[in-house]
Amino acid sequence: MTTYILRRIIQTLVLLVVLSYLCFNLMTLMPGDPVELMISSNPKITAEDVARLREFYGLDQPTYVRYQRWVSTILEGDLGFSRTYRIPVSEMLGPSLKYTFILSMSSLFLSLLIAIPLGIYCALRPNSKFDYIVNLLSFAGISAPSFWLGIVLIIIFSVKLGWLPAGGYQTTGMVYENIFSEILDKAKYLILPVLSLSIQSIGRFSRFARSAMLEVMRNDYIRTARAKGLTERVVIWRHGFRNALIPLITIVTLSLSSVFSGALITETFFAYPGAGRLIYTSIIGNDFNVAMVAFIISIAMVLVMSLIADLLYGVADPRISYE
Amino acid sequence: MSLSAASFIFAFDSCSYPVQHDLKKRKAQDLITSNPVLKVDQLETTFFLKSGPFKAVNRISYEINQGQTLGIVGESGCGKSVTSFSLMKLIGAPGKITHGSAKLNGVDLIQMSPGEIENVRGGKMAMIFQEPMTALNPVLTIGYQMSEQIIKHLRYNKSDARNRSIEMLELVGIPSAKDRHDSYPHQLSGGMRQRAMIAMALSCNPQFLIADEPTTALDVTIQAQILELFQGLQEKLNMSVQFITHDLGVISEVSDQILVMYGGQMCETGNTQDVINSPRHPYTAALIQSRPKLGQKVSRLKTIEGSVPAPHELPQGCPFATRCTRVKTECWTVKPPMTPITSQPLRAVACFNPL
Numbered sequence: 313m314t315t316y317i318l319r320r321i322i323q324t325l326v327l328l329v330v331l332s333y334l335c336f337n338l339m340t341l342m343p344g345d346p347v348e349l350m351i352s353s354n355p356k357i358t359a360e361d362v363a364r365l366r367e368f369y370g371l372d373q374p375t376y377v378r379y380q381r382w383v384s385t386i387l388e389g390d391l392g393f394s395r396t397y398r399i400p401v402s403e404m405l406g407p408s409l410k411y412t413f414i415l416s417m418s419s420l421f422l423s424l425l426i427a428i429p430l431g432i433y434c435a436l437r438p439n440s441k442f443d444y445i446v447n448l449l450s451f452a453g454i455s456a457p458s459f460w461l462g463i464v465l466i467i468i469f470s471v472k473l474g475w476l477p478a479g480g481y482q483t484t485g486m487v488y489e490n491i492f493s494e495i496l497d498k499a500k501y502l503i504l505p506v507l508s509l510s511i512q513s514i515g516r517f518s519r520f521a522r523s524a525m526l527e528v529m530r531n532d533y534i535r536t537a538r539a540k541g542l543t544e545r546v547v548i549w550r551h552g553f554r555n556a557l558i559p560l561i562t563i564v565t566l567s568l569s570s571v572f573s574g575a576l577i578t579e580t581f582f583a584y585p586g587a588g589r590l591i592y593t594s595i596i597g598n599d600f601n602v603a604m605v606a607f608i609i610s611i612a613m614v615l616v617m618s619l620i621a622d623l624l625y626g627v628a629d630p631r632i633s634y635e
Numbered sequence: 636m637s638l639s640a641a642s643f644i645f646a647f648d649s650c651s652y653p654v655q656h657d658l659k660k661r662k663a664q665d666l667i668t669s670n671p672v673l674k675v676d677q678l679e680t681t682f683f684l685k686s687g688p689f690k691a692v693n694r695i696s697y698e699i700n701q702g703q704t705l706g707i708v709g710e711s712g713c714g715k716s717v718t719s720f721s722l723m724k725l726i727g728a729p730g731k732i733t734h735g736s737a738k739l740n741g742v743d744l745i746q747m748s749p750g751e752i753e754n755v756r757g758g759k760m761a762m763i764f765q766e767p768m769t770a771l772n773p774v775l776t777i778g779y780q781m782s783e784q785i786i787k788h789l790r791y792n793k794s795d796a797r798n799r800s801i802e803m804l805e806l807v808g809i810p811s812a813k814d815r816h817d818s819y820p821h822q823l824s825g826g827m828r829q830r831a832m833i834a835m836a837l838s839c840n841p842q843f844l845i846a847d848e849p850t851t852a853l854d855v856t857i858q859a860q861i862l863e864l865f866q867g868l869q870e871k872l873n874m875s876v877q878f879i880t881h882d883l884g885v886i887s888e889v890s891d892q893i894l895v896m897y898g899g900q901m902c903e904t905g906n907t908q909d910v911i912n913s914p915r916h917p918y919t920a921a922l923i924q925s926r927p928k929l930g931q932k933v934s935r936l937k938t939i940e941g942s943v944p945a946p947h948e949l950p951q952g953c954p955f956a957t958r959c960t961r962v963k964t965e966c967w968t969v970k971p972p973m974t975p976i977t978s979q980p981l982r983a984v985a986c987f988n989p990l
Contacts, residue, residue, distance in 0.1 A: 532769040538725055539764075540784040540835070541757030544749070550783075554774050629774055630819040 313626075316634035320622070324615045328608070329383075335607045336379045344598055345371055346395055382604065392601030396594070401601050405590070409572055409609070411481060412579070412586035416571040418502060419509035424564065427514045431521025432553065438526055446518065453515030461508045462581040469504060477501055479583035505582040509575055513567065520563050524556040531555070554628075561624045569617035572609050671698035672740060672843055672875040673722075679734035680714075680721045689946035691717040693899040694735065696973075699843070704869065704876040706890030706907065708883060708922070712943055714899035715879045719845045721745075722877075723762055724752045739843055758788035761836035765848040767828035771820035777804075778816035781835050788839040803834040807864060826857035830864070837868060844869075845877045850885060862889060883926055887911050892981060895919045898943065898954025901973055905982035915976065915989040918955045953986070961988045 347365045351357045366372045370381060385392065391401040434443040470478035477483075481501050488494040528534070529552050537551040538544075576588035587606060594602035625632045680692040692714045699705045707715045720726050722737050722744060737744045739760060744752065756762075764770040772780055781800035785791050791799060797816070804812035807830040820828055829849060836844060849865070850858040866889060869876055880886050886893060886907070893910045895902040895918065903916040914920040921939045941958040950956045956966045965987055976982040 532764060532766055533772040535725060536764060536770045536780075536832075537772065539723055539756055539762045540780075541753045541755065541787055542783065543753060546783070551772050551775070555772070630776075631773055631821050 313634050317619075317623070320619050324612075324619060327615055328612060331611045332383075332604070332608055333376075333379055335604065335611075336382065337375055339600055339603060340375050340378075342595075342598065346598060346600065347371060349395075349598055386605075386608075391605050394594075394599055394602050396597045396599045397602075401605050404602065405587070405605060405609075408585055408587045408590045411584065412575075412588060413571055415502065415505055415509070415579070415584065415586055416575070419506045419513065420564075420567055420571070422506060423510045423513040423517050426510075427517030428521045428560075430514070431518040432525050432548065432556075434518070434522045435525035435529060436548065443522075446522075450515035450519050453511045454519075456511065458508060458512065458575070458577045459581060461511060462504075462578060465504050465508050466582075476503055478504075479581070481584055501582075501584075505575075505578050505584050508581075509578050517563065521556065521560060524559045525552060528552050528555040557628045558625060561621055561628060565617045565621035565624065566614075568620075569614040570610075572613050671700050673699040673877070674738045675718075675722070675735070676737070677735035678718065678721060678737055678745075679732070680717050680726060681731055681733040683729045683731065684946070686947055690733075691730070691899050692721060695894075695896070695899075695901045696735075697894055697901075697904065699875045699877060701842075701875055702869070702873045703892065704878050704890040705892050705894055706878045706880065706886035707894045707896060708880060708886055709896035710881060710943055713896045715896050716847055717899075718896075719762065719847050719877065719879060722845065723756055723760065724749075754788070757784045757836075757841075758839045759841055760843045760845070761839065761841040762845040762847065763829075763832050763836045763849045766852050767825055767832050768852065770832060771828060773820055776817050776819055777823070777831050781816075781831075781838055784835060785838050800834070800838060803838045804831065806837075806868070807831070807834040808860075809834070825853055826861065829853060829857075829861055833861070833865065833868070837872065837874075840872065841874060843875045843877070845879070847879045848881070849878075851880070851882070858885075865889065883911070883922060895922070898949055900954055900970075901985055902955065903984045903986075904973070905976070905979055909979045909982055913990075915982075915984040916955075916986045917959050917961045917988075917990065920990055921958075921960075961986075961990075963988050 347362060347369065350365065351362060363372075370378060373381075382392075391405070393399070394401050394404050397404055430446060434440075434446050437443055466478045469476045477500060479501075482494075482498050486497060488497065529548075534547060534551055537547045542551070572587055575586070576592050578584070579586040579589040580592065587609075591603060591606040591610075593599070594606065623634075626634055675698070676696050677694045678692055678696070679690060679694050682689045682691055695714075695718065697705060707718065709715050717726070717730070721732050724732070724744065724747065726732060732745055735745065739755065744755065744760075747755065771777070778797060778800050781803065782793065782796040785796040785799050786793070789796075789799070801812050801816050804815055809815050809827060809830050815823065815827070815831070820831075823831065829852075833849070846865070850861050853861060862885065868874075876889075878886065878889050890907050892905065893907050894904045895910070895916060897918050903910060903914065903919045910919060911923065914923055918939075921937075925937045925939060927933070927936055939958055944950075944954075944957050948957075950967050951970075952968045953959070953962075953966045953971050956962050959966065969987075971985045971987050973983045973985045976984060
């Protein structure tokens with residue numbers, strides 16, 4: 313078990329290096345570099361100045377040298393400086409990661425809470441009216457583009473009904489008396505983005521839960537469990553769901569890997585200051601340092617979550633062993 | 636081929652022991668006087684398919700007395716498993732029990748509510764399944780799967796249930812039962828798993844046990860061990876057993892009486908030796924003839940011409956009419972009733988032109 317985890321961690325690190333190098337290269341391939349942007353507003357600058365600036369920032373060096381430098385500063389704990397915001401990346405990334413984390417986790421919990429019981433209920437009554445309706449709605453949810461969903465939600469709940477704010481993350485200029493009023497206020501701003509994210513994933517998760525459960529409930533051991541006189545509740549949850557968990561782990565952990573990279577469209581739409589929006593603006597604005605750190609976090613999350621998924625398989629299914 | 640032939644040889648061997656004969660005879664006499672543990676009356680299970688309703692079990696009736704074994708024989712799809720699942724009320728949609736009763740100690744199982752039948756299943760009435768490989772839950776330990784049943788029916792606490800299940804595993808001859816108790820099904824061999832299944836089924840002292848082809852998935856030597864174990868335990872615990880198989884060799888060894896089924900209907904019943912030695916229904920006779928015989932080398936085994944007709948192709952009268960060599964005109968239109976044969980106890984045959 314320990315050797316397996318160790319081996320996987322080494323693999324993960326190697327992959328992280330390879331992928332980050334790839335990202336670094338992609339960033340340099342983008343048209344325009346920081347110096348070009350710096351000088352674009354300054355007509356007095358000369359070609360020699362440009363060359364000097366390039367040399368000063370090390371931009372004249374080949375990519376692998378620049379990558380090496382970047383890695384060594386990262387390892388020293390210095391994430392660099394945001395060109396557009398003029399503050400250290402670490403100061404900037406922190407809050408946006410926090411907001412994205414809150415948004416994605418709320419959406420994930422909400423969708424799992426609804427989707428799994430829904431999927432199981434459908435699996436126990438396959439091809440019933442209820443199943444067909446859920447199926448239809450799920451596919452509608454999966455296929456609805458998130459920007460469209462966002463607009464519809466804003467029109468209904470903000471414009472027509474005026475119940476919820478259309479965007480942002482807290483009431484501007486509000487002074488909170490205590491922690492509860494703060495949570496309450498911020499929660500109000502979360503509802504619409506969470507809904508628009510969840511509608512899609514509820515559809516996806518419920519379909520997954522349904523098919524996993526449907527397959528499990530056909531097994532002989534379910535019949536054995538019933539033949540032992542266990543109540544239907546025990547048969548479904550202890551014998552059925554316990555087995556359906558194995559395929560569900562994959563999809564849930566993979567969704568977890570995006571809790572920090574955020575939902576770009578949704579965040580942009582609701583003017584929510586999350587990491588998705590930050591990554592987007594940093595790439596568009598040639599903000600190298602921010603974008604790279606954000607990439608690394610996204611990549612690392614996918615790798616770590618797939619490792620966790622593999623370890624969880626071992627917990628959920630005794631037939632899988634990592635000895 | 637050689638495998639299945641060997642299984643018949645072993646079965647033939649054991650049923651020719653004179654001791655066994657005496658035992659069977661004694662049991663047969665007991666049965667006339669005692670009350671039946673299970674009394675099935677006109678049981679009918681219908682599957683409502685898109686092509687129309689299909690009676691997988693068509694009004695069958697039988698009784699099993701205390702300590703007796705009834706063997707139900709027939710080809711795949713003849714309704715023998717559906718009969719068992721009907722008794723357990725484990726028939727799922729689109730199937731439904733549409734007629735009849737099945738009384739266990741005088742209480743009708745068919746009329747029971749889901750809660751009531753749950754208390755009987757696994758308790759007074761237990762079942763062993765065909766596939767030990769798939770009938771156990773892969774993610775729960777053997778001990779856990781046994782204990783949950785014991786806790787439910789015998790109302791034991793956790794540690795008592797653990798002791799009880801270890802005791803049962805020892806009873807069915809599983810070596811180092813304590814370790815096996817905490818093993819997962821995939822860590823056990825097929826034979827061991829079937830032993831564990833038997834231990835599980837017997838753990839709550841059932842009065843009536845359904846064994847649905849318990850040895851079909853096992854190889855011959857293991858089959859012999861399991862059957863031996865099974866019979867020993869049955870005698871020890873004085874259970875009534877409904878033993879389902881398509882293997883006549885197995886059935887002649889374990890059962891006191893035989894019920895032959897075809898197309899969801901009863902063909903013939905009677906004491907095992909009577910039916911095997913002098914079959915009256917053409918289907919029974921054909922089944923017996925299609926077995927290989929010990930010491931006789933034949934290049935080709937005798938078969939029954941044709942195959943079981945599809946549900947909607949079953950004739951109105953006798954279901955076997957399409958393949959029967961002794962078919963008469965009335966067989967096609969009129970269902971032959973079960974007619975008792977007075978010369979032999981408990982013997983009846985559903986045929987207009989019996990052998």
